[in-house]
Amino acid sequence: MACDNKVFFLPVNTGYGKSGNPDNRLIDFHRERSGNGIYCSIIGNVVTPKGFGSNDYCLTITKHKNWKIIAEEILGNGSVPGIQLSTAWKNYKGNQKFVSSSSDDFSQYTEQFLKVSCSEIDEVFDDFYKGVNLALNAGYKHIQIHAAHGYLLSLLVDSVFCENSHYTLTKLNELLDYIRSQNSESSVRFSLKVGIQSIDKIRQEGISRILQLNSDYFDISFGFYNINKHLIYPTSVSMLKSRYDNSIALANQYPDKEFIFSGKSLVNFEGKLPSNVSLGICRDLIANPKYLINNTVGCENNKQCHYFSRGERSLSCKKWLEKN
Ligand SMILES: Cc1cc2nc3c(=O)[nH]c(=O)nc-3n(C[C@H](O)[C@H](O)[C@H](O)COP(=O)(O)O)c2cc1C
16 A cells, blocks of 8 residues: 555553552563654544453553653654543443453443433543643644543444443543643544444444534544454455455545544555554564564564453554564
8 A cells, every 4th residue: 555644553451550650661662663664653542531442451541640751752753742542431341351251241231321321421521631631732733532442432422332422422522622622632432333233233323423523533443342353453355455445435435534544554545645644553563563664574463462351451563572
């Protein structure tokens, strides 16, 4: 894929921290994965101050000095410091399996937030504002709101999962306007497909409402974590193709919106990306931080990075560690 478009290092939940605070491993990780052609380097799945992580090793945004140090390192290398803010919910349990074997796993999504009240949604947003302010004060210039992968906001913005989704979208728009007023970029990450056909058939209108938000970028992802992780980080050519085809169709439908596309660096696809599309890269940059300079070395699907599914505490990568 020829690429003159911007490149984002996409959010990665690394587990590089202690007691919810980032440690030196995260500083090193983003120092290495900024500059070298990366427009923006986004820290993954950082929990809002009173929010809930998707596993025990998630980091939380606080006034801890390392948040500022990472932002300075990324900026010093010439990239925009980005952070993805997220929350799950009390008692959320991330599924270790790649593919869920139980239909109960889906009912947690369809049942529990359908009747959530506007005042409960207000509480969620109060916490997002606190998280956004902490991130801005630490020097982050791109704030990504995580509304994908079956985390809380992905349900609250979607009328299939929440009857007050209109209210959530109004609140989210206000938050995005606030981020812009503070001279920071924003993006909203959402799952274009949940991965359950009967649900995906009725989500078109919900997707079009997300795309009306005042976000600088719309980061197209796929899948819900507790249903089928293959959709989140596909490896097969057919899944990558379907992800690309669906993303292209959306970007063509909304030529005035800015999108981020991802999926193994789109290497299988010939041609030029549309001008309203930036390239998002995750695994190839984990495997080779200088992937944009030498793309002959990249992710080889060893799956070692999926530390939570492997019962480990933090990210590792065979290919990357081979070189260190
Ligand atoms: C180890 C690992 C951790 C990830 N953590 C996050 C995360 O915290 N938040 C998120 O939105 N996506 C996360 N993702 C998904 C990536 O951001 C990306 O969308 C996906 O891997 C597809 O891009 P790729 O083919 O370039 O890897 C993670 C992916 C991997 C492999």
